[in-house]
Amino acid sequence: MPELPEVETVARDLRRAHLPGQTFTGVHLFWARTVACPDETSFRARLTGQTVETVTRRGKFLRLDLSGAETLLIHLRMTGRLYLAPASEAAMPHLRLSFDLGDGRQLRFHDMRKFGRVYLTADPDSILGKLGPEPLDETFRVDDLQNLLAGRKMMLKPLLLDQRFIAGIGNIYADEALFLAGLHPQRHANTLSPDEGAALFHALRRVLTLALENRGTTLDDYRTVTGKPGENQDSLLVFRQTGQPCPRCGRPIERLVVGGRGTHICPHCQPPGEGG
DNA sequence: AGTTTAACCTCGATGC
DNA sequence: TGCATCGA
């Protein structure tokens, strides 16, 4: 499940592989719904001949700014992958969309479950503008998170997964951060003390930074642009560690469902609050 | 309003 | 082995 560290790793890999500077010379669409907008005809027409200027990330979106004042946004959802390959190389299964590049390579979008989406728009802010703050941005401070938490009575876990609240957090890093902060996922945000809010802030930073250094977490499908798995899976403390001893107190990790998502906690280190 | 369920899809693991 | 179910 590509979250902030995984998407950031892909963005960096694409830059390192010199995608910026390349021109799109052709488009091949194998699963129509992969292109969310515009329609296939104008997608192809508006993209062909354009040059990639920058490759960046916002939340879980990959952002390619193009020469003609247009932007290509790519969201990998659950199983999306991006590869760069010579056009001569045989296609792997689940290829949904590919772009011919001017140097003979292709940018290929694979997606087993077909949930991934690509948007071509002259107004990327109409999509990205809904996202909450970037948790690793230097301008995002402890008191920012504390203020955001104070105004919400939602449970912590669904709130962390809400991209309008904070951008880039998914199931893995929500569970990991809540464990590090010693907070139960069903605690309500506006019941946190200032210290608990600060703990969550630092836990998020730590978890995301470590995962980024490890080039992402590969549990199922995530791969880097070179096809290699990430290395953060060995650093997970609670996610999918049901029954394993808590690294802090040794009691078995438990799995529960919160907001429809599988959730992993140490029931001793993350006690439920009053009325939680 | 807040929370859960279902939908979108395919596939591997699990169980009978 | 084959088929249904479950969950990612």
Add this chain to the structure above:
DNA sequence: GTTAAAC
């Protein structure tokens, strides 16, 4: 992972 519909 995201979104819309249903408690």
